[in-house]
Amino acid sequence: MDGTPVCLVGRDAEVEALDRLLRDVRHRGAAVVVRGEAGIGKSALLRHIGEAATAQGLRVLRTTGVESEAALPFAALHQLVRSLLDRLPSLPGPQRGALEAAFGMSEAAAPEPFLIGLAALNLLSDSAADQPLLLVVDDAHWLDDPSAAVLGFVARRLESEAVVVVAAQRDGFPPVLSGPALEEHHLQRLDAGPAAEVLARRAPQLDTVDRGRLLAVAAGNPLALVELPLQNARDDCAPLTLTARLEHAFADRLPGLPGVTRDLLLVAALEDEGALGESLAAAGALRGEEVTAEALVPAVEVGLVVTDGSELHFRHPLVRHAIRQQATVAERQRVHLAWARTLPEPDRRVWHRAAAAGAPDDALATELEEAGARAQRRGGVAAAQAAVERAARLSADPEQRMRRYLRAAELAFEWGRPDVVDRLLAETATLDVPVRERARLTVIRENFEEGIHDVRAGTRRLTEVAAAAAADGRTDQALRFLQAASLRCWWADPGAPARARLLEVVEQALDQDVLALEVLGYVAPFDRGAVLLERLHALSSGPLDPARARAAGFAASVVGDLPLAVELLTSALPGLRADGRLGLVGRALTVQAWSALHVGRFDLAATAAEEAVRLAADSEQPLMRAVALVVSSVVTVVHGADDVEERLAEAARLGLQVDSNAVLAVVQFARGVIALNRGLHQEAWEELARLADPSGPAHHPVVHSYAVGDLVEAAVHSGHRVEVEPLVADLEEIAARTRSPALHVGLRYARALLAPDEQAEEVLADALGADLAAWPFARARLQLAQGSWLRRNRRPAESRAPLRAARDAFDALGAVAWGDRARQELRASGEQSRPRTPEAREQLSPQEQLIAGLAAQGLTNREIGARLYLSHRTVGTHLHRIFPKLGITSRVALGAAIGAGSAP
Numbered sequence: 001m002d003g004t005p006v007c008l009v010g011r012d013a014e015v016e017a018l019d020r021l022l023r024d025v026r027h028r029g030a031a032v033v034v035r036g037e038a039g040i041g042k043s044a045l046l047r048h049i050g051e052a053a054t055a056q057g058l059r060v061l062r063t064t065g066v067e068s069e070a071a072l073p074f075a076a077l078h079q080l081v082r083s084l085l086d087r088l089p090s091l092p093g094p095q096r097g098a099l100e101a102a103f104g105m106s107e108a109a110a111p112e113p114f115l116i117g118l119a120a121l122n123l124l125s126d127s128a129a130d131q132p133l134l135l136v137v138d139d140a141h142w143l144d145d146p147s148a149a150v151l152g153f154v155a156r157r158l159e160s161e162a163v164v165v166v167a168a169q170r171d172g173f174p175p176v177l178s179g180p181a182l183e184e185h186h187l188q189r190l191d192a193g194p195a196a197e198v199l200a201r202r203a204p205q206l207d208t209v210d211r212g213r214l215l216a217v218a219a220g221n222p223l224a225l226v227e228l229p230l231q232n233a234r235d236d237c238a239p240l241t242l243t244a245r246l247e248h249a250f251a252d253r254l255p256g257l258p259g260v261t262r263d264l265l266l267v268a269a270l271e272d273e274g275a276l277g278e279s280l281a282a283a284g285a286l287r288g289e290e291v292t293a294e295a296l297v298p299a300v301e302v303g304l305v306v307t308d309g310s311e312l313h314f315r316h317p318l319v320r321h322a323i324r325q326q327a328t329v330a331e332r333q334r335v336h337l338a339w340a341r342t343l344p345e346p347d348r349r350v351w352h353r354a355a356a357a358g359a360p361d362d363a364l365a366t367e368l369e370e371a372g373a374r375a376q377r378r379g380g381v382a383a384a385q386a387a388v389e390r391a392a393r394l395s396a397d398p399e400q401r402m403r404r405y406l407r408a409a410e411l412a413f414e415w416g417r418p419d420v421v422d423r424l425l426a427e428t429a430t431l432d433v434p435v436r437e438r439a440r441l442t443v444i445r446e447n448f449e450e451g452i453h454d455v456r457a458g459t460r461r462l463t464e465v466a467a468a469a470a471a472d473g474r475t476d477q478a479l480r481f482l483q484a485a486s487l488r489c490w491w492a493d494p495g496a497p498a499r500a501r502l503l504e505v506v507e508q509a510l511d512q513d514v515l516a517l518e519v520l521g522y523v524a525p526f527d528r529g530a531v532l533l534e535r536l537h538a539l540s541s542g543p544l545d546p547a548r549a550r551a552a553g554f555a556a557s558v559v560g561d562l563p564l565a566v567e568l569l570t571s572a573l574p575g576l577r578a579d580g581r582l583g584l585v586g587r588a589l590t591v592q593a594w595s596a597l598h599v600g601r602f603d604l605a606a607t608a609a610e611e612a613v614r615l616a617a618d619s620e621q622p623l624m625r626a627v628a629l630v631v632s633s634v635v636t637v638v639h640g641a642d643d644v645e646e647r648l649a650e651a652a653r654l655g656l657q658v659d660s661n662a663v664l665a666v667v668q669f670a671r672g673v674i675a676l677n678r679g680l681h682q683e684a685w686e687e688l689a690r691l692a693d694p695s696g697p698a699h700h701p702v703v704h705s706y707a708v709g710d711l712v713e714a715a716v717h718s719g720h721r722v723e724v725e726p727l728v729a730d731l732e733e734i735a736a737r738t739r740s741p742a743l744h745v746g747l748r749y750a751r752a753l754l755a756p757d758e759q760a761e762e763v764l765a766d767a768l769g770a771d772l773a774a775w776p777f778a779r780a781r782l783q784l785a786q787g788s789w790l791r792r793n794r795r796p797a798e799s800r801a802p803l804r805a806a807r808d809a810f811d812a813l814g815a816v817a818w819g820d821r822a823r824q825e826l827r828a829s830g831e832q833s834r835p836r837t838p839e840a841r842e843q844l845s846p847q848e849q850l851i852a853g854l855a856a857q858g859l860t861n862r863e864i865g866a867r868l869y870l871s872h873r874t875v876g877t878h879l880h881r882i883f884p885k886l887g888i889t890s891r892v893a894l895g896a897a898i899g900a901g902s903a904p
Helices: 012-023 042-055 075-090 093-102 113-130 145-155 192-202 208-218 222-227 230-234 242-251 259-269 276-287 293-301 317-326 329-342 346-356 362-377 381-394 398-415 418-428 435-447 455-471 475-491 496-509 514-523 529-540 546-558 562-578 582-599 602-618 622-638 645-657 661-677 681-692 701-706 708-716 721-735 741-754 757-768 776-792 796-813 816-828 846-856 861-868 872-886 891-901
Strands: 030-036 059-064 133-138 163-170 182-186 305-307 312-314
Touching: 012 030, 012 042, 012 163, 012 182, 030 042, 042 059, 042 133, 042 163, 059 075, 075 093, 075 113, 075 133, 075 145, 093 113, 113 133, 113 145, 113 163, 113 861, 113 872, 145 163, 145 381, 192 208, 192 222, 208 222, 208 242, 222 242, 242 317, 259 276, 259 293, 259 312, 259 317, 259 329, 276 293, 276 329, 293 305, 312 317, 329 346, 346 362, 346 381, 362 381, 362 398, 381 398, 381 418, 398 418, 455 475, 455 496, 475 496, 475 514, 475 661, 496 514, 514 529, 514 546, 529 546, 529 562, 546 562, 546 582, 562 582, 562 741, 562 861, 582 602, 582 622, 582 776, 602 622, 602 846, 622 645, 622 661, 622 816, 645 661, 661 681, 661 701, 661 708, 681 701, 681 708, 681 721, 701 708, 701 721, 701 741, 708 721, 708 741, 721 741, 741 757, 741 776, 757 776, 776 796, 776 816, 796 816, 846 861, 846 872, 846 891, 861 872, 872 891
Parallel strands: 030 163, 030 182, 059 133, 133 163
Antiparallel strands: 305 312
16 A cells, blocks of 8 residues: 555555556447545546556546536536647538537537537547547536536447546536446545555654544545644534535635735636636736736645646635635625636626626626527527526616516526526516516426426416417417427326316417427327328328428327328438437437337337437436337347346336326336237236226326237236226227227227137138238237137138248247247148248347448448437447448448348
8 A cells, every 4th residue: 555645545446447447448438427525535536547547648638617617608528628629620510510619619509419419529539549538527516517418428429439538526416427328436435444544644743642533533534634734633613514624724724825826816716727827817917916827836835726837726626615715705806807807708707797796787787698698509508597697686677687587597497407497486576577477487397398297287387378378479389388288198197177178278279280280199199189190191291391290200109100100200300310409309219119119110119219218318308218218128028038127127217206107108018018928928918907097007098009909919818808808898989089090900909809709700801901011010910810710720721821921020020929929820730830040130239230221321430420429430330340240241231131120
């Protein structure tokens, strides 16, 4: 331990884990978050890995979250990649433009944040190809939101990149970087032995009593062991909390410093302390005289700051906080004004002027609001919200103050911060806010698609505000509220009265545009299904823009025309991808995967679900992630694999977290279908029967209707025919008033299985006489049922044709267990079948299938990467793995090798 720096004593395991990432960086990238309380050693680990990376030939890029910059969009990202910006011309035009807009290098509005994320990923990837990179992110909890979103996006896509990200975040803050690809090391306080070692090496002169008292005070916190002065250990009046003791210890060093040094430290503490030149200029403006770097020397000597001559950094964030806490309000105001006189950027200047303002100032409020608008154009919703809220507080005009508070609240909703909205609502409680606007503020939080607690009340509020908006002629606003309310009707049941009122408002307020049809489908998929299907087929016969094709696809899915849903969403996805709207892309992929699963397009379901799972994490859509996990699980089992319980359990957890019966229903559906696939009919019955219980948490009428064929098959083969017949009768009544293709296809299969023996042949023939070209899996199951019935009725020769057709269809679809079942029936009929020969493409993972399909279409690695939001080098790595699996050596052979597995 003697050779270990004192700051790393007791951290052998963490040091080894980080060193291992550096050793492996040329083979695989990684991202790690180091968490812990203040002073626990996070920054020390970051310094170590930075030094180790430099020694191993990596290029180290750094950024630090700064509380004062948390409202400046992309400030931390710019600090991280600014040394790479000479590579911008090599990026594709849209990506280059995205970064230029984000960094204020152009007047263009910032595009969707995920396009900026893709641009940053490729910028880093291209640089890492020349020299591996280490990205060091300190104080991640203070990152501005857009930077944090981009870094999280990048961190989840590093497996094939020569890039390691190590971020440090303090406990007590929500996770900034998260995702299944990120490791986490939570630093604990040092045990007694390492703590005593640190103290002995730091202060060997202490006697036994003082050492014991200081060890007790520090309680294993490394920073406390290194920094607490002896008198704090002896001071019975010292602050009680360890953080307060540390701040007190740092603050105790300030009075002994020269005045110019204290001024310079306060100047740096109120801005980005990294730029020493800017801090010196502001300190000079504050004092009215030139201030040089020599003023820093006393602060360096007492261990408060470090500098390399061009940048200034505090030894620890608590130093910065202690300096700010020690300053009076008047002192801080004077420093802010000094910054406002010296900074070149107008938006930074106006923020400092606002921070220094002690009274309302309408002109300053206007400037600040304009700065917020510029921040919003660059993608900084959080910055815009903060600016508009501060402008409201500076407004002398009551009407302007009210307007700005309302606008700040709207931005807070867009930002995703209902807590901020609650605070702003309290601010406006004493203002003369019009009733209509106050109602809008009260309910707009319900517009969060994923927030479906208190669903009945939320649906009612949204419905009434939508009705008011429609009455005032605000149709677009009414549509937004109705979309939110209708989604609640889909994800959870608001009750019959709330649903009826919502349906009334929808039909009164909206015309028959496709966007309104989506809303109507969520509210009344059965009662309005026939009208919706007629309208959807009429609309789909002509061209639709991506937004309307997506909406039509969603509507088609909920009313049961799943082949049409697949077709519409396939046409919508390229446009949604081009716009960089990953939230909508993820939703569209999830619905496409769900629809493809039901019609038997299992390869498409697998690839769409795999991508949707990843994008749902990027866009924070837990409900969509849950459904995509379910689809992925079912397809995995259908294709012959078995390890899916972890994914189903995660989906169930996500559904329970938000009390969504829709998610719980699709999980229940999956468990039943998987049991049926395995031939476990009793288990399948128990799982699927829960879908039919209206009082159960997993009841969802539409999901139940889609499962009718599976439910009946499980019942018939497990002795539950009597129990299932009334459930089928209920669904027959629904089918009488809706044309839902999914329901009718399922009922044809159910009738065939339930038919008395003397009627079964006719019922089976009638079911197979329907047009099932778009439902290949359903047709194959009917053929299997027909062949099995014929064989059991001693007509083996006649049974073989439908059994062969079923076997071949199941094999083509990759439904392994079902194909084996058809072979067993054929053997029983007296005909032998060769074992199924897996196709080469089945060796590929869903993501590999997707990439291979796009490459087979002639897309370049960069084009594939842009479409899938991956770096082109990651695409190349996947293709390098794909070729040997397929037994090919070039892209030209891909099409023949993957056949039907090519991407849509």
